[in-house]
Amino acid sequence: MLKDITLGQYFPGKSFIHKLDPRTKILCAIVYIAVIFCIKSFLGYFVLFAFTALIVALSKIPVRFVLKGLKPIMMFVAITALFNLLLTDGRILWKWGFLKITYEGLTQAVYMVLRLFFLVFGTSILTLTTSPIALTDGIERLLSPLKKIGVPAHEFAMMMTIALRFVPTLLEETDKIIKAQTARGADFESGNIINRAKAMVPILIPLFISAFRRADDLATAMECRCYRGGENRTRLRELKLGYRDGVCWFVVLIFSALILLANYFQVSGLL
Amino acid sequence: MDTNEKLIEIKNVEFLYESTEEPGGSRVLKDVSLDIKKGEFLAVLGHNGSGKSTLAKHLNAILVPEKGSVLVAGFLTSDESLLYEIRQRVGMVFQNPDNQLVATIVEEDVAFAPENLGVNPQEIRERVDYALDAVNMSEYKEHAPHMLSGGQKQRIAIAGVLAMKPDVLVMDEPTAMLDPEGRREILETVKKLNRDEGMTVVMITHFMEEAAQADRVVVIDHGKIIMHGLPKEVFSRVEEIKEIGLDVPQATELAYLLKKEGFDFETDILTADECVNKILSVYQSERGADND
Numbered sequence: 170m171l172k173d174i175t176l177g178q179y180f181p182g183k184s185f186i187h188k189l190d191p192r193t194k195i196l197c198a199i200v201y202i203a204v205i206f207c208i209k210s211f212l213g214y215f216v217l218f219a220f221t222a223l224i225v226a227l228s229k230i231p232v233r234f235v236l237k238g239l240k241p242i243m244m245f246v247a248i249t250a251l252f253n254l255l256l257t258d259g260r261i262l263w264k265w266g267f268l269k270i271t272y273e274g275l276t277q278a279v280y281m282v283l284r285l286f287f288l289v290f291g292t293s294i295l296t297l298t299t300s301p302i303a304l305t306d307g308i309e310r311l312l313s314p315l316k317k318i319g320v321p322a323h324e325f326a327m328m329m330t331i332a333l334r335f336v337p338t339l340l341e342e343t344d345k346i347i348k349a350q351t352a353r354g355a356d357f358e359s360g361n362i363i364n365r366a367k368a369m370v371p372i373l374i375p376l377f378i379s380a381f382r383r384a385d386d387l388a389t390a391m392e393c394r395c396y397r398g399g400e401n402r403t404r405l406r407e408l409k410l411g412y413r414d415g416v417c418w419f420v421v422l423i424f425s426a427l428i429l430l431a432n433y434f435q436v437s438g439l440l
Numbered sequence: 441m442d443t444n445e446k447l448i449e450i451k452n453v454e455f456l457y458e459s460t461e462e463p464g465g466s467r468v469l470k471d472v473s474l475d476i477k478k479g480e481f482l483a484v485l486g487h488n489g490s491g492k493s494t495l496a497k498h499l500n501a502i503l504v505p506e507k508g509s510v511l512v513a514g515f516l517t518s519d520e521s522l523l524y525e526i527r528q529r530v531g532m533v534f535q536n537p538d539n540q541l542v543a544t545i546v547e548e549d550v551a552f553a554p555e556n557l558g559v560n561p562q563e564i565r566e567r568v569d570y571a572l573d574a575v576n577m578s579e580y581k582e583h584a585p586h587m588l589s590g591g592q593k594q595r596i597a598i599a600g601v602l603a604m605k606p607d608v609l610v611m612d613e614p615t616a617m618l619d620p621e622g623r624r625e626i627l628e629t630v631k632k633l634n635r636d637e638g639m640t641v642v643m644i645t646h647f648m649e650e651a652a653q654a655d656r657v658v659v660i661d662h663g664k665i666i667m668h669g670l671p672k673e674v675f676s677r678v679e680e681i682k683e684i685g686l687d688v689p690q691a692t693e694l695a696y697l698l699k700k701e702g703f704d705f706e707t708d709i710l711t712a713d714e715c716v717n718k719i720l721s722v723y724q725s726e727r728g729a730d731n732d
Contacts (some may be wrong), residue, residue, distance in 0.1 A: 187478065262566070300544075300545070301544055302543065302545055331449065334541065334544050334586075337586035383538070386536060390532070390542075391552075392527070393500060393502065393532040394527075394600060394601065395524050395528055395556040395557055397556065402555055402558065403555050403559060405548060405551035405565065405568065406559060
């Protein structure tokens with residue numbers, strides 16, 4: 170049951186977007202997010218939408234996969250929208266008791282929803298088109314200039330890789346422990362929230378013990394394979410910037426400029 | 441492949457573990473001496489706590505002897521400056537395949553050791569392809585390790601150390617956590633490496649059927665080497681082996697029991713085939729005797 174959880178939602182492919190250097194993708198995603206929060210007009214969102222649609226089309230990822238990312242945040246989006254809608258002062262459109270909807274509130278709520286949606290789209294496209302390994306590699310390389318001031322970039326990336334590697338293993342283990350404890354009469358389903366939390370203890374303790382044992386084994390195995398930190402380490406796949414990354418940056422910057430420009434063409438009167 | 445060239449020389453090794461119960465620490469290895477020859481397939485037998493895993497850890501300087509010395513291809517394991525020289529010559533595979541794999545993609549994992557050694561990317565690629573081919577896992581190179589079976593994961597772990605181009609493969613109970621299918625896969629892979637690539641193999645095990653396939657068997661008990669020889673020689677000493685809590689291969693056991701019943705059997709039988717042939721010939725000669 171727990172096995173079905175996928176962490177990192179990489180969707181393998183060979184598209185233009187997939188082949189981009191992870192560093193390019195991470196930085197572009199950051200630019201994309203920054204741009205989202207700078208948009209002040211619906212025209213801007215329209216350009217952003219066009220850009221996002223282009224990227225999704227280029228990545229050849231089925232649209233439903235990109236939309237799937239919205240599901241877990243729907244509740245959050247709804248609550249945010251409701252608060253913005255009801256609690257913003259301004260020109261009143263509708264009023265009932267202490268509840269009121271203002272023109273400003275409506276605009277604010279729609280902006281908020283759009284922002285959150287695009288935020289999810291942007292990050293989803295990044296994680297859908299970049300394997301976790303490429304992602305950690307990219308982060309390591311991006312952080313490596315900071316090594317000089319003592320940021321452990323390699324160690325950080327190594328930890329991420331190992332964590333990703335062990336998520337399915339530990340999930341499987343949890344599943345086994347739950348079954349073993351259930352077989353001995355442990356009850357995880359009934360009782361109030363405190364009782365249920367207490368029932369987790371017999372799962373967590375064996376899980377922790379086993380995780381420490383695994384860590385010990387893994388450290389020995391890594392030592393046996395001559396691991397000695399990030400120094401003088403080479404990589405099977407070296408990250409290389411290609412013409413694609415140039416094209417990508419060019420397009421991203423053009424669109425960012427267009428979107429920011431659109432701020433000045435706010436059509437007032439319309440929403 | 442009997443070149444008699446010594447790859448690893450273990451001389452009078454003693455090792456103590458810190459122990460809270462015994463004030464002097466508990467002695468795990470007592471005056472162990474053993475030579476490992478190039479190209480041989482050596483099996484080390486012993487039950488839990490006999491010191492066999494401790495011995496294995498001495499072969500690549502994870503542990504360093506308290507007394508005595510271990511020489512790997514002429515390098516002394518107690519010399520810390522030679523650590524990586526030694527470790528890349530002695531590939532170690534452990535019991536639990538899950539706890540040895542580092543990366544989320546098979547080929548990235550196999551590349552881990554050469555990456556650590558600073559091999560250039562092009563050669564890493566060659567080594568990864570070679571290693572995966574040697575364990576017959578090339579088609580899985582882009583898979584995630586957790587989707588593979590135990591036997592397949594263990595083969596990836598073997599490929600991971602082969603990518604260092606080691607002189608010897610040391611395996612500490614590599615099949616203990618696998619199902620019979622996985623066990624068969626690993627044994628076949630190891631035998632193939634030994635036969636086709638001339639890889640020296642040290643296999644620590646408590647499966648007698650596996651040990652029976654080795655060129656040489658060493659039996660350890662309470663930190664001492666108590667038996668040493670060809671599998672046939674070692675396993676024919678059925679009573680001594682049983683005394684220290686180990687078993688003999690099933691075929692040997694059957695031969696032993698039949699011999700005890702007074703049939704014309706020797707206990708140097710190791711495989712089912714040998715046993716069947718022997719039983720047939722004994723049966724036929726007995727029946728021939730009856731008919732006379």
